[in-house]
Amino acid sequence: MNPAGNIGSGAAGSSASTLPPPQFFVDHKKGEVNELKQLLRAVSLDKDINKRRDVIKKVIAYMTLGIDVSRLYPEMVKASMTDDVVMKKMIYLYLINYAEQNQELAILAINTFLMDCKQQNHKIRGLALRSLCSLRFEGVQQYLQQAIQEGLNDVDPYVKKTAIIGCVKFYHMSKKDFKKTDFLDTLYKLTKDHDALVVINAIEAINEIRANKGGIDIQRPLVIHLLNRIKDFNEWGQSIILDLTSKYTPSTQEEMYDIMNLLEDRFKHASSSVVLGAVKVFLHLTKDDEILCRQVFERLQAPLITLMTSSETTESYEVSFNVLSHIHLLVVKGANQVFESEYKHFFIKYDEPSYIKNLKLEILAYVASPNNIQEIVNELSEYVTDVNAEIAKKSIKCFGTIIIRLTKMSKTVAAQLRNFLSLRISYVTTETVIVLKDILRKYRNFIDDFIPFFSKISLDQIIEVEGKCAYAWILGEFGESIDESPYILEKMIEEQKEFNSVKLSGVLLTATFKLFFKRAPEVQRILGSLLESLIKNVNETDLKQRAVFYFRLLKTDVGLAEKIVTGSQEKIHEFYEDKNEELRERLFLEFNSLSVVYQKPSERFLKDQILRQAQAIEKKYYSKGRWAKSVRERTVGQPDDDEEQAEATNKIKVTEQQQTVASLDDLLDFGGSSSQSNITQNSSNTNTTQPIDLLGDLDLGASSGNMGGYQPQVLQNNNNVGGGLISDDLINTTAAYNQNMQKQSVPKQPTVNYALDSLSGFDNNMFGLGKAQQTNQLVELTPTPDIDSERFQQLWMQLPECQNIQKPLRQDVIFQCSDVEQLLAQHRIYCMASGQIGNELKFFFYAQLMDKSGYFLLETLLNQQTSVLTSNLKTTRTDVGLAFLNNLYKGFGTLLLQ
Amino acid sequence: MLSQFFILSARVRLDLGRETSEIFFRKVKFWKGDPPPCFTVEGINFFYTKKFGIFFVATTKHNVSPSFVMDILYRMMKVFRDYCGVLNEESIRKNFVLIYEIIDEIIDYGHPQLMTTENIKQFIVNEAILIQQKQQTSNFRPNIFSSNTIPSTAIQRPLSQITDKKNMKNEIFVDIFEKLTVLFNANGFVINSSIDGVIQMKSYLQGNPELRLVLNDDLVVGRANAGGGGGGQVVGSVVLDDCNFHECVDVRDFEAMKTLTINPPDGEFLVMNYRINGDYATPFRIYPFIDEISQYKLQLTLKVRATFPPDHFATQVLVKFPVPRQTTNVTFEIPKGIQGHSAEYKQTEQLTEWAIKKFQGGVEHTLIVKITLKNPTATECRKEIGPVSMNFEIPMYNVSNLQVKYLKIASTQKNYNPYRWVRYVTQSSSYVCRT
Incomplete structure (x- = not known):
């Protein structure tokens, strides 16, 4: 802070017009505080009130500057015994500011406050009460409670409203002491006070005090009372x-209309x-009536x-x-x-801040309709x-939104984009290409209009990674139509020699790979060298793995690779971002x-307690009707009403978590030990679903997204070939890449894989895959069997026993019902009931054929003492009973002793 | 409920949580583009407005209504201004104790309390230290318009002095401001035009008597009610598309008698906002002509005609347009023999400005601009000239014809004859012509 210089020349007509105005903001060195102390003492008996005021003012000025003047506390307390309100106010400011650091001395201040709370003058009563309530340290509550109590019953509304806020301060100071008072009841009574501010403060106080319970209880009489006198209140x-x-739900339709009429x-x-508050009321009242809601839109x-x-x-x-x-x-x-006709209001003006411009542009994209499209x-x-480049880019984005939104007008509007490409302004070209990428995903046939432009774009016109990615994607996707596509891609790859951008390199790889199947003779060399340099020179694991994956895919079966990559292209009708209804x-x-x-x-932006309070309100008022779903979704793990309880819940959650961790450990154990026997068979058994997901993610993230859909297919068709390959992939994400691609069956430590798999709900065939391949007799089961417990019982009674089997269990594994259930559920054998008696686990399982033509019911006992599995099968399709048992064995996988 | 309120400037910092203000300042300073008026950092929500180089900031952890908080900030600024006369860094610095007092009355523990100047008055004990205005900049409506019209020293007076000075003038100011948004296409057709108007008052009347403000008889609100149909303006009547009113305005007699009954609060306030869409007689017409002299040279002939009556004039007229990126040099031919014209090429902003001090109604001025280019690309660069935008202010003239017929002050006192100042000002908001 700089000194203010000569303030004197600027001031005129102040209270101290006869004196030179005091210089409050002059640099002071240490020792000046002592001087001030002297001054305070000297001046305390001075008759000239202005002099005394000026000294106090000086103290406050120091305080404002952050100079520690807390040493003056005793003098200031003494000075507070004055009838001069001007001084009193300033001194109070000081006393409160330093009270926390001077708790012993602050007790002196409390006395002053308490005395002033009983003054004749209501202004001083209010001021003293407000100051008293602002003190925040241990032991002050006892004085507070009495003062607030009196304040709440004061005749003057100013004191009353101050006392109400005092209640809130008191509540935050000590919730325990607050509960012992009847303040809350008084506050509820004060919501019917005749003074508007008292009413509002009372409502706000209750809202704050009962925040954990969703705020004030909204009852009909209260709402009606307030609405009838709404004009008494300020904004x-x-x-x-x-x-x-x-938040109020009217009891009848008439009441709803009454409220709307009243608030119109x-x-x-x-x-x-x-x-906006009124709009909210209208929208909430009409939320379940679409016609009314539309009328409200028109009205607002x-x-x-x-x-x-x-x-x-x-x-x-x-x-x-x-x-x-x-x-x-x-x-x-x-x-x-409704806003369509007013579109001109959303035209931007050159001097507006960018946040306004951006919003207006977005709105324009949404109010565009066949009626105003030309103007817009x-x-x-x-x-x-x-x-302004930012605005230019945003405008092009709006074109994208409009074209995707208005299917009928899309062709004409898209034609406009061609003009942008011929402008030859690099950021315009770049943004246009980005937008075109999305448009072409929806309107594939538009490509014809843009072919000449795509061939002509000079690469230096496309800046930024996102633009290059979009361009590469288009070249890969529509390469057959764009003559120059292989050469443009080649150039882009050359520019990316260092593979600085993982994202772009990934997209380039996918694009080249796709283009290979369309223009093989031209692309083969490019793809070959790209794959080579990616595999050899890149450290980025994801990228490298992708190159390896593509390479192997090609080696394995070119035809299949083509099928995967250039399979039928599905049109995208709606983009997630544009259709985010839930949000x-x-x-x-x-x-x-x-x-x-x-x-x-x-x-997404509230924290902790505040968030829980916001959710409490929602739970209280919106758990019915239109928003019920939204509310339910967000209030998972709802805190309980009281803070103490909330804490308790948290504790429970922690223990639950620990349990989860513990059981996870169990599974890890179990997976780890079981794996030993498995490894010897074939490492391809370690094939899990996890890598599928991993690859899917990779691809979705980096390329256009339509590759992702084919990944599961790869695995289904390629259990034998792909298995090893992909398990490699997974392991290599955590381990260093093994150059030797021949070593497919090197034993690995698949502990992690097992654990992941046991927990994941995917349908896969990892355990005992080898066995399944041998017998190769499995039945296909439905993931959604239509059987309930009654039907189960009924069938169980009716059906004869089909098979009774006994199998030895591994002895080194301890497992629980839930583990077994999870394991089998992955194989579409579901549990109806389970229980544990001593060392014996008992289950009733059921499953249904894919075509729903038959049920399988199982009573299964797992005795962990004797390590024997006993299972009793009943089925409506005895012909496939034996085959079903294979499913079961596969399900139990390594739990069984092989 | 608010957690904090603070006033920040490069030098003054009154108050509270040091880290929060640091967080705020850093965030705003390093924001890409214009930082939005509210944003969130680690669970703290910041609201701010920057006026006169000072940040007025409020913080809260709750998911509140942004308007609710913004209204508080604006109200605080108004009250500060009412008390201090002007609002700037110096006046806040000199009146910090007073500012503290005001904040204490307006907000208690984050809840809005007494929100009007007159409500607070009885609780404020400090008096404002006035500061000298360094220059005759705007004062009455500093945040409303950056207008340069009629800065009367009277309206810099802080309100707190009214009550105790006997020789105070008893007066009231009524301003009708209209801001024009016009967009012409290159052929001079109006593509978009609207008027955003306000009626604003600042009352120095003793005892806050009730006021009756009577507007034109032929005033109609809502196109649908205009009767003419077709969205066009009905001859001889003023059609407002929509309007809204200040809390203190009683509109019961508005429809029938065009009368607003007002219980004026102390200080300045907006009586009414209104807007008019659609065609009106634009006060200026702009005609740009671009010629390619050679591959290296472009010539822009810019004709501006004032179409309002000759007994009025516009001040602070500024015509601006961007020139191509390729530009190396710009020369001007300023209208000869006329005082008060100047033209300038601002190279860093690629912008050319033509300033005209006084622009009489009914007159036409022409500026010829010669642009020299780096490369022989005149045809491509042509598009980069423009759009032409215009700033101006026309005192004592309004486009909409909305008028104050009279202002009646209800008073029981004899010889109660306060001064009534009624002013009309038309300003450009966004006055643009495409090339």
Whole structure:
């Protein structure tokens, strides 16, 4: 902080007009505090009140600057015994500021406060009470409680409203002491006070005190009472009442209309917080009635636009931003037609902040319709040549959104993109290519219009990794139409010699691989050298593995590889990002809050206790009707009402977690020991589902996404060939890459794999794969058998015994019911009931044929003492009974002694 | 409920949680582009506005209504201004005790309390230390408009002095501001046009008497009610598309008698916001012509015509347009024999500005701009000229014809004849012509 210089010249007409104005902000060295102390003492008896005030003011100035003047505490306490309100206020400020550091001396201050709480003057009573309640240290509660009690019963509303906030402070200071008082009851009574601020404070206080229970209980009489006198309240009071009303569910339809009629004129209010609050009430009231909801949309269009433009006029862009955020939510949530005719309001102005421009552009993309498309497209095209590159890019993105949204107009609008490509501005070209990638995923036939452009684009026009990725993808996907595609790709690969960008290298690899099947003679060499350099020179494991995978795929079966890579191309109709209904529904529920501005639900930015409180409110008010689903989804692991209980729940959760960990350990153990016998057979047995997922992820992340869908197929068809390959993949992600590709059956330590597999719910055939291959007689089971316990019992009674088997179990493994159930469930043999008696585990299993033509029922006993498995099979299809047993053995896998 | 409120500037910091303000400052400073008015960092939500080089910031951990908080910030600024006369770094620094007092009354433990200047008045004991305005910049409506019109010293007075000074003038200011958004295409057709207007008051009346503000008889709100249909303007009437009103305005007589009954709060406030879409007589027309003189040279002839009546004039007229990236040099031919014209090429911003101090109604001015290019690419670069945007202000003129017929002040006192100041100002908001 710099010294203020000569303030004197600037000041005129202040209280001290006869004196030179005091210099509060002058640099002071140490020792000046002592001087101040002297001054305070000397001046304490001075008759000139201005002099005394000035000294105090000086102290406050020091405090503001962060200079420690806490040593003056005793003098300040002494000085507080004054009738001069000006001084009193300043001294109070000081006393509170340093109270925590001077707790012993602060007791002196408490005395002053308490005395002042009984003063005649209501201003001083209020001030003293507020200051008293601001003290925060141990032992102050006892004084507080009495003062608050009196304050709540004060005749003056100013003191009363101060006492109410005092209650909140008291509650946070000591919840235990608060519970002993009847403050909460008093607060509920005060919600019917005749003073508006007292009412609002009481509501807010209860909301805060009962935050863990979802705030104040919203009862009909309270809501009706408040709504009837809503005009007595200021904007903030009204907002709070509207928020409360939005949580209220009217008992009858008439009541709903009454509320809407009563609140309709709130839309004419100049305060955006009142208008948005009213909108929220309307939206919540009509949430389950689509026709009414649409009418509400129509009703709120004009007020929202007025709010937006008027705040722009006054340059309160902050307000405008919030209103626009809400309009944005409304238009993506179905009100786009309502705002369609007002599209010109969302044209951007050159002097607006970028956050406003961005929102407006997004809104434009959503209000575009056949009626206004020409104007909007023209306008957006203007922005593309805007000097501001960010706005240009955003505008091109909007083109993408419009083309994907308006299928009927897509062709004409997409034609506009060609003009952008011929502008030869690098960021425009880049962004256009990115947008085209998405468009071509939906409208594959559009490629014809762009072929000449794609051949002509010079590579230096495409900047940034994302643009290059998009371009590479297009070349790979539509390479057969673009004559130059192999050469462009080759050039791109050359530029990427160092493989600096893993993402781009991955996309280039996929694109080249795809193109290979379309233009083999031209691409073969490129692909070969690319694979070679990727495998040899790259350290990035994912990338390297992908190259290896492709290489082996080619070696194994070129035809199959082609089938996988260039299989039927499915059109993408909707993009996840554009159709994120769930998120929007949640944002609708959280209308008029930060969630809408951030465009993310509250659990993504609220923390800990505050988040739990927000969820408590939702649970309390929205667990029925339209938003029930949203609420349920988010309130998994709901905390309980009381904090203590919440803590207890947390503890329970911890123990549960520990248990999970423990059982995981068991499984690890179990997997580890069982593996020993398995390894000797064939390492391809270590094939797990986990690598599938891994590869799928890789591919989805890096390439266009339509590769991912084929991965499971690879494995199904290639159990023998692919198995070893993929297990290698997995192991190599954790171990160093083994150059020797021939060594497919090197024994590995598959401990981790087993554990992962036992826990994962995938259907796979890892355990006892070898055996299954030998007998090769398995039945195909459905993942969704239609049998309930009654039917099970009935069948069990009816059916004769089909097979009774006994098998030896491994002795070195201890397992629990749930382990066995999980294991078998992976093989579509499900458990109806299970239990443990001593060392014996008993199960009733069931399964059903894929075509649902027959049931298999099993009674199974696993005796861990004698290590014998006994199973009794009953089935409606005795012809495949034996084959089913193979399924069962496979299911038990290494639990059985081989 | 709010957790914190702080005022930040490069130098002044009043208050509270040091780390939070640090977090805030760092975040805002290093934001790519314009930082949005609210954002979240580690569970703390920040709201801010920056006015007069000062950040006004509020923080909360709760998922509150952003408007609710923004309204508090704006209200605080208004109250500060009402008390200090002007709001800037110096006035805050000199009046820190007063500011503390105000904050204490407005917010208690994060809950909004007494929110109006007159409510707070009885609890505020410190008096404002006035500061001298260094220059005649805007004051009455610093946050409302960056207008340069009529800075009266009277309206810099802090309100707190009204009550105890006998010789205070009894006066009220009513301003009708209209901000114009116009977009012309290259042929001079209007693509988009709208008026955003406000009626604003600042009252120095003793005892806050009730006011009755009467507007034109032919005022209609809502296109649907205009009767003319077709969305066009009905002859002889002023059609507002929509409007909203301040809390203190009683609109019961508005529809029938176009009368607003107002219980004015102390200080300045917006009585009414209104907006008008659609065609109106644009005060200026812009005609840009671009010629390719050679492959290296472009010439822009820019004609601007004022179409408003000759007894008015526009001030602070500034015509701006970007020039191509390839530009090496720009020369101008300024209209000869007329004072107050200047033109400038700002190389770093690739922008050319033409300033006209006073622009009389009914007059036309022409500027010829010659642009020299680095490469022979005149045809391609042509597109990079423009759009032409215009800033101006026309005092005592409004486009919409919305008028204050009279302002009646209800008072029982005799000889109660306060001054009433009614002003009209038209300003450009976004006045753009494409090339």
